Amino acid sequence: MHQNTLRSIKVALLSVTLCGLAANAAAENFPAPDMGKFLATGGVKQLEGAGGGGITPWALITGYGTEDSYGVNAHITQVGTQDYRLKTYGVAVGFADKLEMSLSKQEFSGSLAPLDQLNIQQDIVGIKLKLTGDAVFDQDKLLPQIAVGVMLKRNNGIAGLGALGVSNVRQLGASNDTGVDYYVSATKLYLDQSLLLNATLRLTKANQMGILGFGGDKSNHYQAMFEGSVAYLIHRKLVAGVEYRMKPRNLGVDNEKDFSDVFLAYFPNKNFSVTAAYANLGDITIFNPKNQRGWYLSLQVGN
Incomplete structure (x- = not known):
């Protein structure tokens, strides 16, 4: 399983690289993005790089390209709590409002002893495919927009704990340092009520999104985790909402808890957004056995 996962990550990384090289080679003859989708309908970037909310993916495809075009964007996100910092940055491409591919990196660090030198990095390749429905144009239908996705993750080891002899998540009880999340998302947009509802079901073994590896001494099998978002359009450029994300409990050294947030996203135009x-x-x-709370700030640029 470990070798197969690693091979899948290498193939996905190669695919993204080849797509980028092909895009650069054809840049002179490739049309500019039409940016034909409504403002904010590409979502923002969640912590693993997929288009959606801050902590959970949505069925919406990133970018503002319509079914005849494409969209590209980049993001950087910083989360700070009492004892930890999480930075994530990356790029994503949406093709024909149907397929999304993303490449992102997470950097997790500690700020309080005994983990003040802690540094863990993780690479994530994401692929999302829209299956059916249209969140914007199917206003007269009950069917939401539905998409499926995978996130291929590779943990790059642990730095800063050399004094404890720890350099790999396996030494903390994790079963693997690579893993794959599978998810299905359903997103329904009610334009008359300025309301967006999203539900995501994720199959995962990831500990803290994979920052502490995959599987563990308490559990090493896939578990179905629910994630949900409710967003309200205050006006055309400003969105407020809440999110909730269930988490598995695989590790004895990590009393993992569910994630939640309250967010405000501002879209001054289709090239830039900021989410707090x-x-x-x-x-x-x-x-550091305490409830970690803090501020989240994300910037996104693209088209």
């Missing part, structure tokens, strides 16, 4: 949130990330490790 107050996030509750629960316990991270038994070394």
Whole structure:
């Protein structure tokens, strides 16, 4: 399983690289994005790089390209709690409002002893495919927009705990340092009520999104986790909402808790957005056993 997962990550990374090279080679003859989708309907970037809310993916495809075009964007996100910092950055491409591909990196660090030198990095390749429905144009239908996705993750080891002899998540009890999340998302937009509802079901073994590896001494099988978002359009450029994300409990050294946040996203135009949130990330490790709360700030540029 470990070798197969690693091979899948390498193939996905190669695919994204080849797509980028092909796009650069054809840049002179490739049309500019039409940016024909409504403002804010590409969502923002969640912590693993997929288009959606701050902590959960939506069925919406990133970018503002319609079914005849494409969209590209980049993001950087910073989350700070009492004891930890999480930075994530990356790029994403939406093709024909049907397919989304993303590449992102997470950097997790500690700020309080005994984990003040802690640094963990993770690479994530995401692929999302829209199956049916249209969140914008199917206003007269009950069927939401539905998409399926995968996130291929590779944990790059642990730095800063050399004094404890720890350099790999397996030494904390994780079963693997690579893993794959599978999810299905359903998003329904009610334009008359200025309301968006999203539900995501994720199959995962990831501990703290994979920052602490995959599987563990308490559990090493896929579990179905629910994630939900409710967003309200205050006016055309400003969106407020809440999110909730269930988490597995696989590790004895990590009393993992569910995620939640309250967010405000501002879209001055289709090339830029900023999202601020107050996030509750629960316990991270038994070394700092307190409920981790703090601010979340994300910037996104693209088309």
